[in-house]
Amino acid sequence: MPIHVTIWNEDSLQETHDYVLKxxxxxLNGALASIFEGNPEYTVRTVSLSDAEAGLSNELLDDxxxxxxxxxxxxxxxxxxxxxxVYQHVMRGMGLIVLHSGHESKIFQRLMxxxxxxxxxxxxxxERIFVIEPHHPIMRGIPAWFELEAEEMYGERFDIPAxxxxxxxxxxESGDVFRSACTFSRGYGKIFYFQPGHETLPSxxxxxxxxxxxxxxxxxxxxxxxxxELGSAFAPSLEKKHL
Amino acid sequence: MPIHVTIWNEDSLQETHDYVLKxxxxxLNGALASIFEGNPEYTVRTVSLSDAEAGLSNELLDDxxxxxxxxxxxxxxxxxxxxxxVYQHVMRGMGLIVLHSGHESKIFQRLMxxxxxxxxxxxxxxERIFVIEPHHPIMRGIPAWFELEAEEMYGERFDIPAxxxxxxxxxxESGDVFRSACTFSRGYGKIFYFQPGHETLPSxxxxxxxxxxxxxxxxxxxxxxxxxELGSAFAPSLEKKHL
Amino acid sequence: MPIHVTIWNEDSLQETHDYVLKxxxxxLNGALASIFEGNPEYTVRTVSLSDAEAGLSNELLDDxxxxxxxxxxxxxxxxxxxxxxVYQHVMRGMGLIVLHSGHESKIFQRLMxxxxxxxxxxxxxxERIFVIEPHHPIMRGIPAWFELEAEEMYGERFDIPAxxxxxxxxxxESGDVFRSACTFSRGYGKIFYFQPGHETLPSxxxxxxxxxxxxxxxxxxxxxxxxxELGSAFAPSLEKKHL
Amino acid sequence: MPIHVTIWNEDSLQETHDYVLKxxxxxLNGALASIFEGNPEYTVRTVSLSDAEAGLSNELLDDxxxxxxxxxxxxxxxxxxxxxxVYQHVMRGMGLIVLHSGHESKIFQRLMxxxxxxxxxxxxxxERIFVIEPHHPIMRGIPAWFELEAEEMYGERFDIPAxxxxxxxxxxESGDVFRSACTFSRGYGKIFYFQPGHETLPSxxxxxxxxxxxxxxxxxxxxxxxxxELGSAFAPSLEKKHL
Numbered sequence: 001m002p003i004h005v006t007i008w009n010e011d012s013l014q015e016t017h018d019y020v021l022k023x024x025x026x027x028l029n030g031a032l033a034s035i036f037e038g039n040p041e042y043t044v045r046t047v048s049l050s051d052a053e054a055g056l057s058n059e060l061l062d063d064x065x066x067x068x069x070x071x072x073x074x075x076x077x078x079x080x081x082x083x084x085x086v087y088q089h090v091m092r093g094m095g096l097i098v099l100h101s102g103h104e105s106k107i108f109q110r111l112m113x114x115x116x117x118x119x120x121x122x123x124x125x126x127e128r129i130f131v132i133e134p135h136h137p138i139m140r141g142i143p144a145w146f147e148l149e150a151e152e153m154y155g156e157r158f159d160i161p162a163x164x165x166x167x168x169x170x171x172x173e174s175g176d177v178f179r180s181a182c183t184f185s186r187g188y189g190k191i192f193y194f195q196p197g198h199e200t201l202p203s204x205x206x207x208x209x210x211x212x213x214x215x216x217x218x219x220x221x222x223x224x225x226x227x228x229e230l231g232s233a234f235a236p237s238l239e240k241k242h243l
Numbered sequence: 244m245p246i247h248v249t250i251w252n253e254d255s256l257q258e259t260h261d262y263v264l265k266x267x268x269x270x271l272n273g274a275l276a277s278i279f280e281g282n283p284e285y286t287v288r289t290v291s292l293s294d295a296e297a298g299l300s301n302e303l304l305d306d307x308x309x310x311x312x313x314x315x316x317x318x319x320x321x322x323x324x325x326x327x328x329v330y331q332h333v334m335r336g337m338g339l340i341v342l343h344s345g346h347e348s349k350i351f352q353r354l355m356x357x358x359x360x361x362x363x364x365x366x367x368x369x370e371r372i373f374v375i376e377p378h379h380p381i382m383r384g385i386p387a388w389f390e391l392e393a394e395e396m397y398g399e400r401f402d403i404p405a406x407x408x409x410x411x412x413x414x415x416e417s418g419d420v421f422r423s424a425c426t427f428s429r430g431y432g433k434i435f436y437f438q439p440g441h442e443t444l445p446s447x448x449x450x451x452x453x454x455x456x457x458x459x460x461x462x463x464x465x466x467x468x469x470x471x472e473l474g475s476a477f478a479p480s481l482e483k484k485h486l
Numbered sequence: 487m488p489i490h491v492t493i494w495n496e497d498s499l500q501e502t503h504d505y506v507l508k509x510x511x512x513x514l515n516g517a518l519a520s521i522f523e524g525n526p527e528y529t530v531r532t533v534s535l536s537d538a539e540a541g542l543s544n545e546l547l548d549d550x551x552x553x554x555x556x557x558x559x560x561x562x563x564x565x566x567x568x569x570x571x572v573y574q575h576v577m578r579g580m581g582l583i584v585l586h587s588g589h590e591s592k593i594f595q596r597l598m599x600x601x602x603x604x605x606x607x608x609x610x611x612x613e614r615i616f617v618i619e620p621h622h623p624i625m626r627g628i629p630a631w632f633e634l635e636a637e638e639m640y641g642e643r644f645d646i647p648a649x650x651x652x653x654x655x656x657x658x659e660s661g662d663v664f665r666s667a668c669t670f671s672r673g674y675g676k677i678f679y680f681q682p683g684h685e686t687l688p689s690x691x692x693x694x695x696x697x698x699x700x701x702x703x704x705x706x707x708x709x710x711x712x713x714x715e716l717g718s719a720f721a722p723s724l725e726k727k728h729l
Numbered sequence: 730m731p732i733h734v735t736i737w738n739e740d741s742l743q744e745t746h747d748y749v750l751k752x753x754x755x756x757l758n759g760a761l762a763s764i765f766e767g768n769p770e771y772t773v774r775t776v777s778l779s780d781a782e783a784g785l786s787n788e789l790l791d792d793x794x795x796x797x798x799x800x801x802x803x804x805x806x807x808x809x810x811x812x813x814x815v816y817q818h819v820m821r822g823m824g825l826i827v828l829h830s831g832h833e834s835k836i837f838q839r840l841m842x843x844x845x846x847x848x849x850x851x852x853x854x855x856e857r858i859f860v861i862e863p864h865h866p867i868m869r870g871i872p873a874w875f876e877l878e879a880e881e882m883y884g885e886r887f888d889i890p891a892x893x894x895x896x897x898x899x900x901x902e903s904g905d906v907f908r909s910a911c912t913f914s915r916g917y918g919k920i921f922y923f924q925p926g927h928e929t930l931p932s933x934x935x936x937x938x939x940x941x942x943x944x945x946x947x948x949x950x951x952x953x954x955x956x957x958e959l960g961s962a963f964a965p966s967l968e969k970k971h972l
C-alpha cells in the first residue's frame with residue numbers, strides 16, 4: 001500500500017510574493033509534492049490554511065500517513081482546534097515532518113514542550129550540512145556533507161529537547177551552527193525536523209534536500225498495524241497475587 | 244546560597260480524606276517538606292491550589308529554584324494561566340519534580356508534548372525499584388534496588404518521550420513494569436519524574452524515596468548563573484562575509 | 487536485493503546436550519534460520535565456531551548484511567582475530583543482532599565498551615515483555631506485551647551504556663526486571679540486543695520473538711549505498727580562509 | 730573531602746618541542762594542573778607515560794576521582810595493561826576526561842567501542858564553540874558561545890556512539906563543524922570528551938575552556954558512596970514463586 005503524504009502550507013507567501021513564484025513556479029506545496037509525484041510508493045495531496053478546516057480535517061488526517069508542514073508568517077492564524085487535531089493524530093501514529101520556519105509553529109511547540117526559538121538572519125549565507133548518523137535511514141544516499149549555496153541562517157541555541165537522534169549539523173559562513181536534522185517521537189507518532197527551505201532560495205530543488213525529505217516521509221510514515229488505544233486506563237492485575 | 248524549594252499540592256485529599264491524614268498527619272505537603280526541613284542547604288515553602296493565584300504567583304516562582312508537584316483529582320481545576328506561569332519559569336531555568344499522579348497534570352503534559360497516560364490499579368501491590376544508572380547524582384546513596392511494601396500500580400506503556408536518562412525501573416507483583424524515575428530538560432529547566440507516592444500509602448516515609456527526592460531537588464535546581472534570553476531573535480552575522 | 491543474513495553459533499550445546507535437540511531438533515542455528523527461510527526478502531546462512539576461521543571469514547562478512555550471534559559457554563574460545571573481523575565489519579556497516587547469552591561475548595563487550603554483566607538464575611520463570619517504543623520498526627506487529635512461559639532470568643542492572651533506544655522491558659515472576667530489547671549504533675553499523683533465547687526453553691518458537699528477530703534483521707541490515715572510509719584523515723580546508 | 734584529580738600526559742611534546750614550552754612554560758600537565766591548584770575543593774597530581782607503570786598504577790587510580798587524559802603521538806606506546814587498569818577503574822566509578830587528541834587513545838576507543846576517527850587539519854583556524862545544553866553543570870558559567878582564536882580543526886563525522894548528552898558544537902572558519910563537548914557513561918564511570926587543546930595553541934589559557942574542564946572534573950568525579958560489585962552473578966529469586 002502506498003504511503004499517503006499530505007503537504008500543508010500556510011499558503012500566503014506564494015500568493016502574494018512574486019519572488020517565491022519565481023523560485024517555485026508551482027509554489028512551495030508544488031515544489032514539495034514533486035518530490036513524491038510519479039512514484040508509486042507514495043500518494044500525495046496538498047492542502048493549505050485557506051482550505052476548509054484549515055486544510056486539516058479529521059477525515060484527511062485519518063487518511064494521512066505522514067504530514068509535511070511548511071509555515072512561517074501565519075503561525076498565529078492556525079486555529080487551535082486544527083492544531084489539536086494534528087496533535088491527536090500524531091499521538092495515534094501519524095508521522096510529521098516540520099520544515100524550516102515551521103520550527104515556531106504551534107504544533108511543533110506543542111509536541112516539543114518548548115518554544116523552539118533560535119537565532120536567525122537572512123543574508124543568503126552558504127550552508128554546509130554534515131551528516132552525523134550516516135547509517136540512519138533518513139540519511140540513505142546522502143554524502144558525508146553537501147552544500148546549499150544560500151539559506152536563511154538558523155543558529156544555536158535551538159530551544160528543543162535533546163533530539164532522540166541528531167542526524168545532521170549545519171555550518172554557515174556567517175559563523176553559526178545548527179542542528180539541522182533531528183528526530184523525535186511523541187505518542188505513537190514519529191517526528192522529523194529539517195531546517196532547509198527558505199521560500200526565496202532554491203533548497204527544495206537540491207537533490208539531497210529532496211532525498212532527505214523523501215527518506216524522512218518513509219521513516220516517519222504511520223505503522224498501519226499499530227492501532228492501539230492511548231489513554232490512561234484501569235488495568236486489572238496480570239498476575240494472581242500471593243494470598 | 245540555599246536551594247529554594249517550593250512544594251505544590253492540589254490540597255484536596257488531605258482536607259477531605261481521613262485516610263490521608265492517618266498516613267501523613269501533616270498532609271502530603273508536610274510529608275514532602277520534612278525531607279528538606281532542618282537542612283541549611285534548602286529553604287522550603289508549601290503552597291496549594293486553594294491559595295491565591297493557585298499558589299503559583301510569578302513572585303513565588305521567581306524565587307523558586309525547584310518546584311515539587313503533587314496533584315491527582317484536580318488536574319482540570321488548575322487554571323491555565325497558572326500552568327503557563329510554571330511553564331515559563333521552567334523555560335527560564337526553574338527545576339520541576341513531578342511526583343506520582345502528577346504524570347497527567349496539565350504542566351507535565353505541556354512539557355512532554357504527550358498525554359503521559361499509563362495503565363493503573365490500586366491493589367496495594369508490592370513494588371521493587373531497580374536503579375538503572377547508579378552513577379547519576381539522583382541515585383546517590385540508593386542501593387541496587389529497594390522495595391515499597393505497597394504502591395499504586397503504574398504500568399507501561401507510559402506515554403512519554405524517551406527520557407533523556409532512565410534512572411530506575413519498577414517491578415510490581417501484579418505482573419507490571421514502569422519507568423519509575425526519568426529525567427528530561429525543556430528550555431533551560433530540568434525535569435524529574437518520580438513515580439512513588441500514592442496518598443494512602445507510606446512511600447514518602449521510605450528513606451530511599453526521600454533521598455531520591457532530595458537528590459532530585461539538588462539536581463534539578465535552577466542554575467542562578469544562567470540568566471539568558473529565550474526567544475527567537477535577529478542575529479547579525481558573527482563573521483564578515485567573503486565579498 | 488535480498489538481505490543477506492548470517493547466523494553464528496558457538497555450536498556446542500546442541501552437539502552435546504540432548505535437551506537442546508529435544509527443544510530445537512535442528513539446533514539453535516536451525517531454529518533461527520527458520521525465521522527467514524522461504525522468504526524471498528532474505529537469504530540465510532548458518533556458521534559456527536568449529537568452521538574454518540571460526541565461521542567468520544572476511545569473505546563471508548563482506549557478503550553479510552546482518553549477523554546474528556548466539557553464544558554462551560565458549561565466549562573465551564572465540565579467537566580474538568575473529569572478533570576483530572566482526573568488529574571491523576560492524577564499523578563499516580554490517581548489522582549485528584546479539585541474542586540472549588551473547589551479552590557477555592567478546593564482540594558485544596568490545597562494541598559496548600562495558601562488561602555487559604547482569605544478574606541471572608535458571609528457574610524457568612515466566613517472563614512478560616512490555617513494548618516501550620511501539621512505533622519502532624523492530625516492534626512492528628507486536629502487541630502491548632506478550633508472555634514467555636519460561637525463560638532464564640536476566641536481571642538489572644545490565645551493565646551497558648544507555649541504549650540509543652530502549653524498545654522493551656521484561657518482567658519476571660522472580661521479582662526482577664530487564665531491558666530486554668535495546669538498540670545501539672557503532673561506526674556505520676547498527677546493533678540490536680534481544681534477551682530471550684535460553685537453549686532449553688521454547689522462546690525461539692514464540693511467534694513474537696520470531697517477528698522481533700525478523701524485524702531486527704530488517705532494521706539492522708547494512709545500507710549497501712553507504713560505502714565510505716572510516717578513519718582519521720587529513721582534510722584540507724573546505725573554505726578559503728580570510729587573508 | 731576534596732576531589733582527587735589526576736592528570737596524565739604522554740609527556741613527549743613538551744620535552745622535545747620548544748614551541749610547546751613557549752606556549753605552556755610548565756608543560757601541558759602544568760597548564761591543566763593550574764586549573765585546579767589553590768582550590769581546596771580539589772587535590773591535583775600529574776603523571777606521565779614515562780613514570781613507572783606508565784604513570785597509571787592501581788594505587789594511584791584507586792585514589793583518583795577523575796582522570797584527565799592528554800595524549801597525541803604516543804597512543805600506541807601506552808601499554809595495554811595500563812589501558813586495562815584505567816578501563817577497570819572507569820567501570821568501578823572513576824571519572825575520565827579525554828582531551829583533544831586523546832580521541833584516538835586506546836582507552837577512549839575501548840570505552841566507546843568505535844574508532845573515534847575524525848577529519849583534521851592544522852591551519853590555526855578560528856573556532857567558535859556554541860553551548861547546546863546550557864543547563865548542564867559542565868556548562869555552568871559559560872556564555873552562549875565563545876571563541877578560540879586558533880585551534881586544530883577537528884571535523885565531523887566524529888566516529889563516536891551518539892553522546893548521552895551533546896553539550897557543545899564547534900564552528901571552524903575552514904567550513905567544518907564538530908561535536909566538541911560530549912558526555913558518556915560506562916560501567917559506573919562518567920566520561921567527558923572535550924575537543925580544544927592543541928599543544929601549540931593557547932586554548933588552555935582560555936577562561937571558558939578552563940572553567941569547562943573544572944566543571945567537567947566536578948561532574949565526572951567518582952561517587953565515593955557507590956561501591957558495588959560489577960560482574961555477572963547468580964542471583965536467587967527475589968520472590969517466592971507460585972507453586
